Amino acid sequence: GDSVTQMEGPVTLSEEAFLTINCTYTATGYPSLFWYVQYPGEGLQLLLKATKADDKGSNKGFEATYRKETTSFHLEKGSVQVSDSAVYFCALRLQGGSEKLVFGKGTKLTVNP
């Protein structure tokens, strides 16, 4: 079935370090791909998205590129801040108008000063 696999956490980094959170997916067709962020005590917020192969989503210094050949959508940031500490979720929405989002299990990121 359709699924999303993202790297296990938790991830702990120092401020200004480079961040990569891996995400791969299994789906038929050409899904749309998303990264959501959840700050402590809050709901999820959309961080970035990509709707077709080779698209790059970007927001707040984060980037992810839709790689069809490797079925991946890895999240990267060149220099993390303490305020980036949160749980990050990779998700897909199936092609063809399906309304359902399929989420990965989440990766907790802690950035230390």
Add this chain to the structure above:
Amino acid sequence: NAGVTQTPKFQVLKTGQSMTLQCAQDMNHEYMSWYRQDPGMGLRLIHYSVGAGITDQGEVPNGYNVSRSTTEDFPLRLLSAAPSQTSVYFCASRDSTGEQYFGPGTRLTVT
């Protein structure tokens, strides 16, 4: 706009009790959904609705009922709570571009 609102924020139930988690949105979105979030499991879809009067089951619907009498409201009902339903529940609505907007969540404990 208030966005997606949920009440209550916290709730403790005894096994067998019933309750309704409320969800409302003021963005006129047709699509709404309920998820539960459990440690190490990510978010799992419980029920969803593509418009008033239309609901469907998600990945984990057992033990939950929903209805959608208006565009704005999408309540989730637990008819007989079980400890396995201890979780954080999120309601979401979706706009025409596909972006989902999540509520702040309800933390439910069933003892």
